Amino acid sequence: MSGLKFDARVAESTGATRQGMAWIPGGMFRMGSDKHYPEEAPAHRVTVDGFWMDQRPVTNRHFREFVKATGHITLAEIPPDPTDYPGALPHMLYAGSLVFTVPARPVHLRDNGQWWVFLKGADWRHPYGPKSSINGLDNHPVVHVVFADALAYARWAGKDLPTEAEWEFAARGGLDGAEYAWGNELTPGGRHMANTWQGQFPSYNLNEDRYPRTSPVTAFPPNGYGLCDMIGNVWEWTADWYSQQHQADLPKACCIPENPRGGSEAKSFDPCQPEIRIPRKVLKGGSHLCAPNYCRRYRPAARHAQPIDTSTSHIGFRCVSRA
Numbered sequence: 001m002s003g004l005k006f007d008a009r010v011a012e013s014t015g016a017t018r019q020g021m022a023w024i025p026g027g028m029f030r031m032g033s034d035k036h037y038p039e040e041a042p043a044h045r046v047t048v049d050g051f052w053m054d055q056r057p058v059t060n061r062h063f064r065e066f067v068k069a070t071g072h073i074t075l076a077e078i079p080p081d082p083t084d085y086p087g088a089l090p091h092m093l094y095a096g097s098l099v100f101t102v103p104a105r106p107v108h109l110r111d112n113g114q115w116w117v118f119l120k121g122a123d124w125r126h127p128y129g130p131k132s133s134i135n136g137l138d139n140h141p142v143v144h145v146v147f148a149d150a151l152a153y154a155r156w157a158g159k160d161l162p163t164e165a166e167w168e169f170a171a172r173g174g175l176d177g178a179e180y181a182w183g184n185e186l187t188p189g190g191r192h193m194a195n196t197w198q199g200q201f202p203s204y205n206l207n208e209d210r211y212p213r214t215s216p217v218t219a220f221p222p223n224g225y226g227l228c229d230m231i232g233n234v235w236e237w238t239a240d241w242y243s244q245q246h247q248a249d250l251p252k253a254c255c256i257p258e259n260p261r262g263g264s265e266a267k268s269f270d271p272c273q274p275e276i277r278i279p280r281k282v283l284k285g286g287s288h289l290c291a292p293n294y295c296r297r298y299r300p301a302a303r304h305a306q307p308i309d310t311s312t313s314h315i316g317f318r319c320v321s322r323a
Helices: 008-013 060-070 147-156 164-172
Strands: 021-024 027-031 044-048 051-054 096-100 116-120 235-241 280-284 303-307 320-322
Touching: 021 164, 027 164, 044 164, 051 164, 060 147, 164 235, 164 280, 235 303
Parallel strands: none
Antiparallel strands: 021 051, 027 044, 051 320, 096 116, 235 280, 280 303
């Protein structure tokens, strides 16, 4: 298998003693890609300072501890405000979240409404609807969290959410320019290195990686920095507002955004829904729903726009701590 191997002694030598976190050394790298989706271009030089990052996505167990300590209520548990959704029928504005559901018939891949269902009662405690639970899923990533939920957890933990540049630098694990977080082969030696979709999305999943939905956050090998699940399993929130493309080469991108929530001038809105002005943040890492025939975003360079008020059954997060 190509790629770097994580050495705990290297982390210790940097002074990274924070529990459950790995030290990510600063440096310059080529961010983005010119070979895949247009929003990943142009590939450009970016420099980040050193920081600590959670070795794994925040799990159901950790999120439960946060909720118990703070009384936090996620957005998926709160009925929407009608003023935020002009034209919506009042009886359709109920608490819930988007859950992936295998369609009963062949569908067009451009219509994701055929496999995303907004389920009343779906939330982080009930990931697949009101009759489901997270019993036995303590070590799985928490899902159905919007950006504000993730940021609230990070603040409670004394941490922050990563910038897009920090996230991508960390995901590469020291393999600057490699296609994947572990090298240039998707399945080196036939081994699955992340929880993704095998088969024809969204109709059938061969489950060759053994996981039809989320997987334990330690199910797959860590990258060169000792980080698990940087690719696949769940998408992860970052602090950056989404833009249609990267900027060209810049001398330096500071690892600490001036305003982690973003300035109004940087906000991005969905051009397909001009009447609904919900800004979007950048998601990174892909998920267990990424497939060769759809959403080949199981790569460090890949990125996706997500409205800050929208939670799903395949979006989670992890935190960083800056020196």
